[in-house]
Amino acid sequence: MKLLQTKIPDVIIVELDVYEDHRGWFTETFNETRFHGALLELGLSKPRAFVQDNHSMSHRGVLRGLHFQRAPYAQGKLVRVVRGAALDVAVDIRPSSPTFGQWVSVELTEANNRMLWIPEGFAHGFIALENDTHFLYKTTDVYHKEAEGNIHWNDPDLAIDWPMRDALIVSEKDDQAASFRHHQDTAGEGLVAQTELFKVLGDHRGQLVVLQALDNVPFPIKRVYYLTETLPGVSRGFHAHRELTQLAICVSGRCRMLMDDGTSRSDHWLDAFNKGILIPPMVWHEMHDFSPDCVLLVLADDHYEEADYIREYSEFLDIKNA
Template sequence: MVVKETKLKGCFILQPQVFKDKRGYFIESHNQKAFNDALGLEIDFVQDNESQSSKGVLRGLHYQVGDYAQAKLVRVIKGKVLDVVVDLRPKSPTFGEHLSVELSDKNKTQIFIPRGFAHGFLVLEDETIFSYKCDNFYNKEAETGIIYNDEDLGIDWKLSKNELIISNKDLVLPSFKSFKL
């Protein structure tokens, strides 16, 4: 596994080794010891989530607050997404900055997102399957987010507004200026 820290401190891009032959491929998608050793962290993932979505579905930008904050390890099993993370750590030198990375079943790229970040993704191919591990359990009362098209964040989602499919819940998320951890 190749690990590279991004411009957002504590957020890493992981590239697992892919073994291909005439039968197909094999990857070790997660090894807790190798992961913790490579990142120099002690992360204990306790919940795995998976979603299937059509092209144009935008999910996010989500995060959980307080004792229910979550770190995530995200990847695409099938299809392609534009994955976006936003640094919400007030004391971070990259506070308010975001990172966009294309994740796909072809590139096998993964992103580790530490606690204190908002996360969202835009599905770029039909029938995309997105998978993520969390280091804390989901808590509905602790869930919140930031509106995907926040002017201060200036995220380029790569598709026009009329191509996006967004839940009613995500359409009424607050602005970046009003966020709280």
């Protein structure tokens, strides 16, 4: 297995090793340990576990996309063509990303034995270049209808270079999708906070993530604590701080952070050892869905002070409204 970064470094071409002789051939299409290790060598986060496999068949000229799911149900996709050929496209729709609004395309065929890894935070689409094109993909979350979104495949601001424009077959739903500009205007709505990825350093011996005050941690660190061995079904938090600023990082396992600024709410998965979320003052926060191996590390800009806590949601709303 060989991993190649595209012009959007988070989108990865996976080239499979094929072993062939007079009987035919064999290839290992997925090995979690090797895949995760190869991503970490590139300084990228390993994905959440794959929980759903999909298989579609498309005739020549069929275009599907651009599709995505909103947080907390965003999907990472590992895609592959096992029969026929397709041009696969990924569009970066992460508002805080330096490649926001950029796209990359890769041709996937039954002959080139390539896959494409598209992490969460991307819109995805493809066009079948041949009849009877079979498209397989693994996803890191199951389908949630209430979280689905789409962007028009022919949006002029994206200017994707689709082939076969005179012979495209597009569903009515995809052809009535919203513009990228609409997505851009609404991408921040309901987002009280966003997760951030920290740079991973490492080699064959292992990985290293550096957290440095007034650098990638935007405050002086005066207190550090961590939550571990949280019992199944237990949720934590349920408070806000008047003045305290914190940074939460799931250094092992995963959990779901609910953030509420009194006007809007948003869910965020902390599911990688280099993914953190800033918790500013006067944001109500809750932690849910702890995995058994979860270790949630929290950095704070001040010492513990009970008077800084707001533990009743009604009081929190009263203060915000005032």
